[in-house]
Amino acid sequence: xxxPTDDQFDEGPIAFEIIGNDTSFADLYAxxxxxxVRLATLMCGRTEVARDIVQDSFVKLHLKWSGxxxxxxxxxxxxVNGCRSRARWERLRWGRTSRREESTEQxxxxxxDVLGTLPSRQRAAIVLKYYEQRTENEIADILGCRPGTxxxxxxxxxxxxxxxxxxxxxx
Amino acid sequence: MSFEDEIVExxxxxxxxxxxxxxxxxxxxxxxxxxxxRRVRTTALGAVVLIAVGLAGVVYVxxxxxxxxxxxxxxxxxxxxxxxxxxPTETLPALATTGSxxxxxxxxxxxxxxxxxxxxIYRRTLTDREIVVRRSDLSWAEFFDLEWRAPTxxxxxxxGDYVLFVSDPATPMSPGNTWYPVEVFDEFEGExxxxxxxxxxxxxxxxxxxEVAIIExxxxxxxxxxxxxxxxxxxxxxWNRPDSGQPxxxxxxxxxxxxxxxxxxxxxxxxxxxxxxxxxxxxxTLPLPPSxxxxxxxxxxxxxxLDAYARALDRTMILPDENPPSVxxxxxxxxxxxxxxxxxxxxxxxxxxxDVEELVFTAPDEAWFRYxxxxxxxxxxxQFGIARFNGSVWQITRDTICQDLQRAGGTCVPAPDQNVPPxxxxxxxxxxxxxxxxQLYWSWDCLPPPFGPQECEDDIGGIGD
Numbered sequence: 053x054x055x056p057t058d059d060q061f062d063e064g065p066i067a068f069e070i071i072g073n074d075t076s077f078a079d080l081y082a083x084x085x086x087x088x089v090r091l092a093t094l095m096c097g098r099t100e101v102a103r104d105i106v107q108d109s110f111v112k113l114h115l116k117w118s119g120x121x122x123x124x125x126x127x128x129x130x131x132v133n134g135c136r137s138r139a140r141w142e143r144l145r146w147g148r149t150s151r152r153e154e155s156t157e158q159x160x161x162x163x164x165d166v167l168g169t170l171p172s173r174q175r176a177a178i179v180l181k182y183y184e185q186r187t188e189n190e191i192a193d194i195l196g197c198r199p200g201t202x203x204x205x206x207x208x209x210x211x212x213x214x215x216x217x218x219x220x221x222x223x
Numbered sequence: 224m225s226f227e228d229e230i231v232e233x234x235x236x237x238x239x240x241x242x243x244x245x246x247x248x249x250x251x252x253x254x255x256x257x258x259x260x261r262r263v264r265t266t267a268l269g270a271v272v273l274i275a276v277g278l279a280g281v282v283y284v285x286x287x288x289x290x291x292x293x294x295x296x297x298x299x300x301x302x303x304x305x306x307x308x309x310x311p312t313e314t315l316p317a318l319a320t321t322g323s324x325x326x327x328x329x330x331x332x333x334x335x336x337x338x339x340x341x342x343x344i345y346r347r348t349l350t351d352r353e354i355v356v357r358r359s360d361l362s363w364a365e366f367f368d369l370e371w372r373a374p375t376x377x378x379x380x381x382x383g384d385y386v387l388f389v390s391d392p393a394t395p396m397s398p399g400n401t402w403y404p405v406e407v408f409d410e411f412e413g414e415x416x417x418x419x420x421x422x423x424x425x426x427x428x429x430x431x432x433x434e435v436a437i438i439e440x441x442x443x444x445x446x447x448x449x450x451x452x453x454x455x456x457x458x459x460x461x462w463n464r465p466d467s468g469q470p471x472x473x474x475x476x477x478x479x480x481x482x483x484x485x486x487x488x489x490x491x492x493x494x495x496x497x498x499x500x501x502x503x504x505x506x507x508t509l510p511l512p513p514s515x516x517x518x519x520x521x522x523x524x525x526x527x528x529l530d531a532y533a534r535a536l537d538r539t540m541i542l543p544d545e546n547p548p549s550v551x552x553x554x555x556x557x558x559x560x561x562x563x564x565x566x567x568x569x570x571x572x573x574x575x576x577x578d579v580e581e582l583v584f585t586a587p588d589e590a591w592f593r594y595x596x597x598x599x600x601x602x603x604x605x606q607f608g609i610a611r612f613n614g615s616v617w618q619i620t621r622d623t624i625c626q627d628l629q630r631a632g633g634t635c636v637p638a639p640d641q642n643v644p645p646x647x648x649x650x651x652x653x654x655x656x657x658x659x660x661x662q663l664y665w666s667w668d669c670l671p672p673p674f675g676p677q678e679c680e681d682d683i684g685g686i687g688d
Contacts (some may be wrong), residue, residue, distance in 0.1 A: 078247060079252065081245065081247050082245070082247075082566070085245040085289075086241075086242070086243065086245070089241060089243040090238040090241045091238075093238075094234060094237065095236060095240045099241055099242075099243055102241075102243070103243045106243075107246065107249065107250055107253075109252045110250045111250050111254045113365070114250060114254035115254055119460075127557070129462075163230070163233045163234070163237070164233075168466070178230070179234065182227065182231045182234055183231070183234040183235065183238060184231045185231075187566075187568070187629075187631075188630055188632075189567065189568055189631040189632065195463065199598075200598075200602050200603055201685055203603050203630065206603070207605075207643075210226070210227070210230075210641070211643075211654070213230065214226060215651055
């Protein structure tokens, strides 16, 4: 992948087209925008919030483009962390209001609603494992935790999903 | 279809329904705006520091303490502040999630409180932003007016001796507030204590070290000077590194570099009393199913099961040729094992130790066992395996072996079911009780605005009012 030189950075904002014609930032954006919005929506519940998180992650990647060796990995971590920060902020700002209510803007979906009630790390682990099909080691990398922590996160999240879905999401 | 397969399918279905309109131009404009803002700010700060250094040799901060951290080596080389500022910033949509790096810490929501109640003790100018640390001498409980309500421990033992507020414009605590409170305990074991404020590591030492650096695999990511025993390290690059090696700290005293020590953030007092009194116990693990009718010779049967499990885990064995077979169905297992051996977890998996901790016979021809996997990458407790008697030998089920292989990056096709024992009556209440109990130990849930919610929700058992 061709990357901008430091000189190009020092000259100010980089136009996408000068980064490269093969796998440029623009190509990466075109290729990864929607997958990242989908990932973020599954994690944080609302598409418009997810879109903001993804856009912000692309801005951060753009600013660090010359120093990031694995842009996709950086982007994914940034999106996941953005979703977790958002969840933490919402919890701190609004307390533990039911996120189920917030996530019913789109097509009613019981799994999606119950997913929204999980703590953010459990939710992230479930989405990374069952949507992105990531290994526990990869999930640990993305979440910044020990691999041994991922199994219990997934297990507890699954247990909650199983119970809540069996209960019809009433509890 | 297993429950997990259903989750996979439903998530994929849901994701396909999600659509959004890309806006690459906005990303470019916002990146440009932040780029320019950072350069202007760092250049201006650099000029101020240069003047201060020129006048006094050291930089004095608000409380009059010398701040060795703002050394000239951190000042951007460029003094050119003539950046183009005609980017379309006024048309940029606001981001919902994070603040802009150009937030002024003294103009945000927490400042009126912090200005009166805290003192600046550390300031460090990075290439793209400025980190400021302020200290309150009040304890965590006093500062936030919290009351300890957990069944064990006390505010004195379990809540911080004082509070540090860290302002990092790159990672605001919440929209409009860059100040992030850190609960700090005076007492710590070892050479250094590390507390985290999002991407900032606060390193404390009582020793003579002048500087500390964060390294990983020999690469240095950041370095900072101690000021009155405190140094601030920017962990952004460590956090974003593609590899997952173990970061280490290196202390430097009078130019002499000490042996690296593991980077181990602590979130509380590192004493046995703290660990026992101030934290919730481990989450409850499901019990094994109740025992049923026993096989004729349970001791011999258990020995056969343990032998079969050990043989099934032996990577040097070729499963299809095994006689008697240790696994009841090897479909997909050789392929998944090969995937593990070729993957990045190969060494971790090859050296993993499986310890069967408890085994019960649920029927004369079925046994459940709970085991623990100890690896160099972590310990996996509360794992469940199943063995069945096929009329002549005991065999481990395919699901048991596949769940171990999946943990190491191997994929069994078709996907196995997870071995989860049936939940005993009242199990959901047990879990709920534990979660409620856990909440009592987390003072973070009840911080006042702008650090937390308006009020603590007593129904979930928070601390304080």
